Amino acid sequence: MALAALWSGMIGSEPDMKPVLLVVDDEEAARYAIGRLFHSDFRIIEAGSVPEARQRLRTDPPDVILLDYDLPGENGLALLKELAPDPAAPAIILITAYGGERLAVEAMKSGAYDYLAKPYDIEELRLVVNRATERQSLKREVEHLRYARAGEGQFGRMTGGSPAMRQLFQTAERVAQSDLPVLIQGESGTGKDVLAQEIHARSPRSARRFVALNCSALPEHLVESELFGYEKGAFTGAASARAGKFEQAHHGTLFLDEIGDMAPATQAKILRAVENGAVERLGGVNTVSVNVRTISASNKDLPQAIRDGGFREDLYYRLAAVTLWIPPLRDRRDDIPALVDLFWRELRAKYSRSGPDMSREAIARLQDHTWPGNVRELRNALERAFVMAHGDSVTAADIQASAAPASSKSSTSLDEPDYREAKRLFEIEYLTRKLRENGGNVTRTAESIGMARQSLQEKIRELGLARP
Structure with missing residues (x-):
């Protein structure tokens, strides 16, 4: 009702x-x-x-x-x-x-x-x-009180005082009280998984399990067994029956991360599961009733994927009763000081020491960086600075060393286990740097890297790059 x-x-x-x-x-x-x-x-x-x-x-x-x-x-x-x-x-x-x-x-x-x-x-x-x-x-x-805190830029473990983030938090606070399926869109590293967990924690299902599956981290044949489970003898190595993620999340929340990377055949099975509220284990003949709330996430443009034939439109509307968009960190650089304060406190607790202070010059350098890996990259850079900084204060030079460029071995793109995501991060860092070197001029940048101007413009739009 x-x-x-x-x-x-x-x-x-x-x-x-x-x-x-x-x-x-x-x-x-x-x-x-x-x-x-x-x-x-x-x-x-x-x-x-x-x-x-x-x-x-x-x-x-x-x-x-x-x-x-x-x-x-x-x-x-x-x-x-x-x-x-x-x-x-x-x-x-x-x-x-x-x-x-x-x-x-x-x-x-x-x-x-x-x-x-x-x-x-x-x-x-x-x-x-x-x-x-x-x-x-x-x-x-x-x-x-929760709604007021969301309006002030605080949503559990997430923080952000920019207008976009405050609006996001207030919408998420309302949505959390419902049982509506939620789709979270945003680039890698923006905190989609954290937002999903915070929504679950505020929901009527919070006392039950939050079960997550990264759809891009497993081969197609393993995704289905992870989602739907299997019976004993269903395949070589299935020595005993196992419940899938849907069953594990019964009366709780099922988080499908990077749903856009799922194969069409698996998309069809997920659609049937959410429509019917039931799953069938691999190798099984009986259906198992499940009551789950789905929260999905993707760094892809799913409406475009639908137009390209890579994602089912009917599944999209089943999973996206509400869509939340997390903006990239480069579009909300005013949030960086608050994020630094949050992460610095976490690092002091993690290492059980006060560590160095963060200088104003270091904060300014952090705000100048493009952060193609978003909040995840910022968090990693801050931990490196916390551990490696010399003296009592983190300097701009320390930040420069911690927030390494794409060519460095410690680059976020090279640390990314997924090839497609590593390629995307590299393109963002590489093109951002080349555009900066050419004063934001697309024609000169295209000539300098041997790329057609129109192709470069399409790539800029695809990656959501802002010209310096």
């Missing part, structure tokens, strides 16, 4: 409004008595059945629901199971005349805030309802 938008926008939105209590009971006398008990502190709305309660929820979202179990038609437990998975759901207190541990346990497992058996003590009922209301109020305060 998709009521999150209503609840998040309406529950207790004005500080002078009374909290709303929905009483769901088929006995009018019981609804009247509860209404009289709470009318001074709550705005009371009523429903005599589950269908009527659903209608009330759509038009007048409550903070707390007192939900009777024994209702005509559908019972109260059915409505509880329907509402509770939504992160924005009200606090639900299940009430029943049929006492018993089994029902109480099932209610609490299904997401009830609490459970009361009739006949209940009036003061106990009042206490439980008041505590549930306080819990809902605290929950909203936490959500507002």
Whole structure:
């Protein structure tokens, strides 16, 4: 039941409004008595059945629901199971005349805030309802605080005060509360995996597993066995059955990194899995039901890949209910001082020493660098500077040595295990340097490197390079 938008926008939105209590009971006398008990502190709305309660929820979202179990038609437990998975759901207190541990346990497992058996003590009922209301109020305060911090440029382990990053963090904060599939786009090293983990940590699935698979790091035949698992004897070496990533992420989050590198045949199988909520292990004949939220990431232009025939359009729309774009570090250089501060604190903790101070000249040199490897390259360069710097302060020369050019053996492009990514990083560093040497003039740069001007312009657009 998709009521999150209503609840998040309406529950207790004005500080002078009374909290709303929905009483769901088929006995009018019981609804009247509860209404009289709470009318001074709550705005009371009523429903005599589950269908009527659903209608009330759509038009007048409550903070707390007192939900009777024994209702005509559908019972109260059915409505509880329907509402509770939504992160924005009200606090639900299940009430029943049929006492018993089994029902109480099932209610609490299904997401009830609490459970009361009739006949209940009036003061106990009042206490439980008041505590549930306080819990809902605290929950909203936490959500507002997280959203405010996102607007200030802080999202868990990620930081960035630039307008683009603040907007990204606020959008990610909203998306995290839903169950929508998310596609994260951005160059290698921008932090797509970290953003995925932060979204999971804020989601209703945070108590369950976050399972990741790098789709570009495995051969095609291994990707399928990793995703879907296999039965014993499915292939040579399959000595025992093994659950795949989909099964491992059941009720949690499945992170598919570099989804754009996946083979068409595997794309088709992933599409079937997310559409049907079920997978079939290699060598198996039975389907296994899975309930996962997918977060995917790619450094490729997937809409262009669709036009080129390299990526399935139907899978794209299944995975990209929301698309988040992380800008490259060269487009948000004002964020570098905050990132340096964050990483420097981490390095001091890692090495258990204060280390050298970062000079203003060093910061300026860091901001001058193009960072083709983005935040990952910056983090590596800072660690080298922290370890290798001479004296009490990191100088511009130390940064120059740590942020090595493409020709150096310590180059980020040469450290990259994936050939295509290493090639892309080299092209960015090489062309950026050549453009700088020629004052940003494309014609002169093309002539100096023996490349057609039009080809160079296309390459600049493809790599997203900014002319110096």
